Amino acid sequence: MDEAGISAIADWTVRRGLAGDDEITLLNGFCERCVDAGLEIARGLAIIDTLHPVYEGRVFSWSSDKPVETPVSPYAPMSLGGYAAESWKNSPFYHLLQTGEDELRQRLDEQGEQTFPVMAELRDEGQTDWLAMIQRFDKEAAIGEMDCFMSRWTTTRPGGFTDDDIATLRRLVPVLGLAIKSTSLARVAQSLAEAYLGRDPGRRVLEGRVTRGEAERINAAIWFSDMQGYTKLSESIDSDQLIPFLNDYAEIVITAVHGAGGDVLKLMADGVLAIFTADGPAEACAAALRAETDMRRRHAELNLRRVASGQPVSSIYLGLHTGDVFYGNIGSKDRLDFTVVGQAVNETSRIASMCRSADRDVLFSLDFRDALPPLERDRLVSVGRYALRGVGRAQELFTLDPDTASP
Incomplete structure (x- = not known):
């Protein structure tokens, strides 16, 4: 040449x-x-x-x-x-x-x-x-x-x-x-x-949205889930089993959220914070509900596999809410987090924590229920009004109708 x-x-x-x-x-x-x-x-x-x-x-x-x-x-x-x-x-x-x-x-x-x-x-x-x-x-x-x-x-x-x-x-x-x-x-x-960081936050950061305090106000369906009895279980489970245990349950939650078009923003040991934005509140809440259905199916399959192999299992509590949040860079000049903050995020966390008191695996806020399309709205039934810690007014909460919920 x-x-x-x-x-x-x-x-x-x-x-x-x-x-x-x-x-x-x-x-x-x-x-x-x-x-x-x-x-x-x-x-x-x-x-x-x-x-x-x-x-x-x-x-x-x-x-x-x-x-x-x-x-x-x-x-x-x-x-x-x-x-x-x-x-x-x-x-x-x-x-x-x-x-x-x-x-x-x-x-x-x-x-x-x-x-x-x-x-x-x-x-x-x-x-x-x-x-x-x-x-x-x-x-x-x-x-x-x-x-x-x-x-x-x-x-x-x-x-x-x-x-x-x-x-x-x-x-x-x-x-x-x-x-x-x-x-x-x-x-x-x-x-x-x-x-x-998550799919959408990662994309935004690589596009140059890295200025401290830069955030936008968005409306989103908010997902907060965690595992029942994780603290007690983590103390009793062998140390070499703990990470695989967390990975198994994180995998089914994250896969379900991503599969429905949501974005996982934060992993907190056994907890997952995610949002669904879609084209308007109705579509966002419907997507979150689809993710819940998919997650429950995967959760049942996972527990069957783990029981068959003699491994510990856990339940997953989930709270779903919708509202306005601030979405962007929060933190110090040396350490930033791209996440969502606001009263709606706090309320979602409190709703998830009420699952134990209400004896339900999933709870929805009234705002979330009202935002759903009519056919999806009919799948939810009230479990009563609850006072949420840090929230000024009692909230009516909903769960899936046992007669229509998928096992």
Whole structure:
């Protein structure tokens, strides 16, 4: 490849990286342009770690001779062990990381035993040459496990890569690595903001709404749930069971809230604060009611599984209310929280705490009931008037009609 071709590919990669193209788009465009310029790449593979609550990183794959069934593949943390971790330890990338080397090449069209299992597989598929590369990041530039960019390149060209091909890859792959790192860092910021702040608050923060005291007045359906007897249970349960126990119950609540279009704003050990905004109070309250139904179904299934495996179970209390709240940044200049505050939030918490006194798993305020569409409103029945701590007037509370409520 001549200098003009190398410069054109490097310029394209930089421009698309700055534009924010995703990783697979960058890899595909890079490989296709290399092939068009005379560098006979048959397969391309890019790997980069990330910061994510579930998976450790992602693999991006490109092929010139066959469709790629899974162009983007996340992989689980290697600390979990299993087949994937064992395969990783038998990979050339693991070898490079352990030895501190940056590059490994092996001809696949020559006789003899291949060093790594993947090389034999590629040779059987007609690949003739193989090159693995690692671009390492300085310690200050690493985020979590994201400390390098790994790539693998193969060809079916008779005789393998030429010396010029290898030299070209050495010049261009770092540019691709920088573009993919840039995109991956933006993805890290988004996933962490959503995981720790909530989906909508995370989006708002990344849009630049980070000024202390900046908040807007919104109308929302407010969800406050917690687990019955959590404090006593946490004292009796084995310490190694406590986190899985909390995760199981948080999972069903958060999944139900998100599934109905709500946003989880805060996790407080066993408690969950969420809001539903939708298009108006009627839709927001109907969405919250759908989330309640979904959560109860998931809760019943979870308790059956945990009982069958001899694990402790718990009930979930839920309070639902609607009203105006302030939604935005609250805190000090050193520590902010993006959440909702206001009297309606306080009342929702008090309504949830009344579940035990009313002997009900879920309680709704009168305002919430009145905001529901008529058909949904008929599903609720009154349980009487209650004085809520910190609220100046007694409130009529409602629950689901036992004759119509789903088990």
